[in-house]
Structure formats: structure tokens, C-alpha cells
Amino acid sequence: MDDGHFYMYRDNHHVQQMHHNAAAAASSREECHNEQQDAYQPQPHPRQPSASDDVNSRGISSNSRRKNPHDLLSDGNASVGSSVDTEVRPPGKRRKRHHDIASKIRSVQPVPRDRDGNYEMPVQVGILTVLRLGRVVWDRDAYHNxxxxWPVGYTVQREYYSMADPNKSVIYTCWITDGGDVPMFHVEAEDMPGAPIIAPTATGAWTAVLRTVNQIRHREHSNSASGPDYFGFSHPTIAKMIQDLPGADKCKAYIVQHFVEMKERHVRGVIKKGRGGRPSLDMLSRGQRALLATASSQPLASSAMQESAEALPTSDRNAVPNTV
Known part of the structure; x- marks a missing residue:
């Protein structure tokens, strides 16, 4: 073999060896990939036990405990009146547990008291002017939760958009009367005397106000209202003052709440913003006119308005007629 053929043979052999090595490496990588795929193959889920696998002494399977009780009735696994051990709760917002309400500490603004220990009225709490706290009806379940x-005679005033004039705001007087089995919540605007909105819930009364206001102002806002917010029951300071009333401790469903007075620097800030302390003279004057309008237009409401007017400055008290 001459030198030219020798070198050609050697080069061809070298190229063949390289192809062989590349093929072997590719085969090795493919086998490794297949092994990895096998190693990570998802395992089948274990079979869920059926109703016949584990039946307790009452004839209800452990799996059925996770079902809705209404489904159990429709499936035939339980009958009306049977006791179903289930932890399923109805859909919707869960009510707070009793210990959550009792353990929460709420901050309140200090409110001065008279020599008899009663809170001095009127008092400004947030955007509300509290005129009367009323009396607790503890022996009727619908008057608390x-x-x-919800004390009978409770009276507050606040400013909100008018239901008659879309371009102004007016004073609304809110009060509670004895409706027998249930309390009645009244809301009346100062520019619509003699036309109060009355409902068996605070939310119902204020929802009617918001609906009318949105209509005349052509607003596409929600008509829903929080009665406890608009009447002031949800405000910690008002909640504490009501809780301190005689008879509040006899309300069997009510959970006693815990309060602490806010620090002095916070009190100064609240008063500076006009959200605490004595109401402004302008608010008292407007509130007094609203009470006068309500008392003169509604004989049945004049007694409550007369008592509310006692919270106003002495020079204004005799101006409220008593037509009862």
C-alpha cells in the first residue's frame, strides 16, 4: 500500500470511529432520559374509600362526613331528624365567634359625666351628634343582639345629602321608638319634616335614604347602607356609652365588650378635627331647628324630641312644643 492509500484509509477509519462514538453517546443520553421519565412518572392516587368501606356505629360512612347535610338527605344516606356528624358550614360569611368579640379591646374617646355618673349630652362622636342614649329594653330579645x-329613645343627628334637593346637605335626626315586639328606627331630614322613614332595622331605614338620594343625584352608587354605621352603634365610643346604661348587663344575648380610653394626644387630634367633644354651635343650632320641625309636625314624636331637646342649651329648650 502506497503512502496515499494508507493516509486515505487512516482518515476514513478515523471518521467512522467518530460517527460510532457520537451514536453511542446519543443512545446513552436517550436511555438516561427514559430512566428519568420513568422515575418521575406520576403515581396513581389511592382509591377513595366508598360509603361501604368504613361505616360507623350510626350507619354513616366517614366519607359522608365531608358532605353537605342536605346532600345526605337527597342521597338517601340519612333521614329527616337523624344526627349527622359534619363540619360543613353553610356558604357565605361566617359569624364571628363569641370570644372574638369579647377579647377585642376598642379605643374610645373620653366623655365627661355629671355628678350622678351619667354621660353629659350632647356630645360629638365622629360625624354624629349624640343627643340621648335612651333606655335599655333588656327583657325583649329583638332589642339587642x-x-x-338598641335603646328606646336613642337619638343622634348627622349631616347627609338631601332627599329633596340634590345640591345641598341637611341634618338627619335618627331615633328609636318602642314598637312592641321590635324596635322601630326613624330617620327624618330637616327639609322634609313630617315625612320620616321608619323601618324595623337601622339598615332598612338608611337604605331607603340612600336609594332616594342616589336617584335625585343621578348617581349609580350602591343603595346598600350599614345601619350600625349610620346610626352610630358601630362607633366604639357610642357602643361603650350604651353598654354603660342601666340594664345593659341583663341583655342575655349581648356579649360584653372591652374598651380603653385613647391617649391624650389622640384625643386632641379628634377634637381638633371636630370629631369629638362638644358639638359646634352651628351644628347645635341646625340640630335644634331640625328637632323643632320634627316636634311640630309629628305629635307622636314630639315627646321624644322634647327629651332630646333637653340636651340643647337652656335658652333653646322651651322653644320645643309638647303636643302630646
């Missing part, structure tokens, strides 16, 4: 107490 676990979070709120």
Missing part, C-alpha cells in the same frame, strides 16, 4: 343594643 350579641354585638349591639
Amino acid at each position: 350579641e354585638r349591639y343594643i
Whole structure:
């Protein structure tokens, strides 16, 4: 073999060896990939036990405990009146547990008291002017729940958009009367005397106000209202004052709440913003006119308005007629 053929043979052999090595490496990588795929192959889920696998002494399977009780009735696994051990709760917002309400500490603004220990009225609490706290009806269940107490005679005033004039705001007087089995919540605007909105709930009364206001102002806002917010029951300071009333401790469903007075620097800030302390003279004057309008237009309401007017400055008290 001459030198030219020798070198050609050697080069061809070298190229063949390189192809062989590349093929072997590719085969090795493919086998490794297949092994990895096999190693990470998802395992089948274990079979869920059926109703016949594990039946307790009452004839209800452990799997059925996770079902809705209404489904159990429709499936035939339980009958009306049977006891179903289930932890399923109905859909919707869960109510707070009793210990959550009792353990929470709420900050309140200090409110001065008279020599008899009663809170001095009127008092400004947030955007509300509290005129009367009323009296607790503890022997009728509908006059309180676990979070709120609704005292008869409770009277507050606040400013909100008019239901008659879309371009102004007016004073609304809110008060509670004895409706027998249930309390009645009244809301009346100062520019619509003699036309109060009355409902068996605070939310119902204020929802009617918001609906009318949104209509005349052509607003596409929600008509829903929080009665406890608009009447002031949810405000910690008002909640504490009501809780301190005689008879509040006899309300069997009510959970006693815990309060602590806010620090002095916070009190100064609240008063500076006009959200605490004595109401402004302008608010008192407007509120007094609203009470006068309500008392003169509604004989049945004049007694409550007369008592509310006692919270006003002495020079204004005799101006409220008593037509009862």
C-alpha cells in the first residue's frame, strides 16, 4: 500500500470511529432520559374509600362526613331528624365567634359625666351628634343582639345629602321608638319634616335614604347602607356609652365588650378635627331647628324630641312644643 492509500484509509477509519462514538453517546443520553421519565412518572392516587368501606356505629360512612347535610338527605344516606356528624358550614360569611368579640379591646374617646355618673349630652362622636342614649329594653330579645343594643329613645343627628334637593346637605335626626315586639328606627331630614322613614332595622331605614338620594343625584352608587354605621352603634365610643346604661348587663344575648380610653394626644387630634367633644354651635343650632320641625309636625314624636331637646342649651329648650 502506497503512502496515499494508507493516509486515505487512516482518515476514513478515523471518521467512522467518530460517527460510532457520537451514536453511542446519543443512545446513552436517550436511555438516561427514559430512566428519568420513568422515575418521575406520576403515581396513581389511592382509591377513595366508598360509603361501604368504613361505616360507623350510626350507619354513616366517614366519607359522608365531608358532605353537605342536605346532600345526605337527597342521597338517601340519612333521614329527616337523624344526627349527622359534619363540619360543613353553610356558604357565605361566617359569624364571628363569641370570644372574638369579647377579647377585642376598642379605643374610645373620653366623655365627661355629671355628678350622678351619667354621660353629659350632647356630645360629638365622629360625624354624629349624640343627643340621648335612651333606655335599655333588656327583657325583649329583638332589642339587642350579641354585638349591639338598641335603646328606646336613642337619638343622634348627622349631616347627609338631601332627599329633596340634590345640591345641598341637611341634618338627619335618627331615633328609636318602642314598637312592641321590635324596635322601630326613624330617620327624618330637616327639609322634609313630617315625612320620616321608619323601618324595623337601622339598615332598612338608611337604605331607603340612600336609594332616594342616589336617584335625585343621578348617581349609580350602591343603595346598600350599614345601619350600625349610620346610626352610630358601630362607633366604639357610642357602643361603650350604651353598654354603660342601666340594664345593659341583663341583655342575655349581648356579649360584653372591652374598651380603653385613647391617649391624650389622640384625643386632641379628634377634637381638633371636630370629631369629638362638644358639638359646634352651628351644628347645635341646625340640630335644634331640625328637632323643632320634627316636634311640630309629628305629635307622636314630639315627646321624644322634647327629651332630646333637653340636651340643647337652656335658652333653646322651651322653644320645643309638647303636643302630646
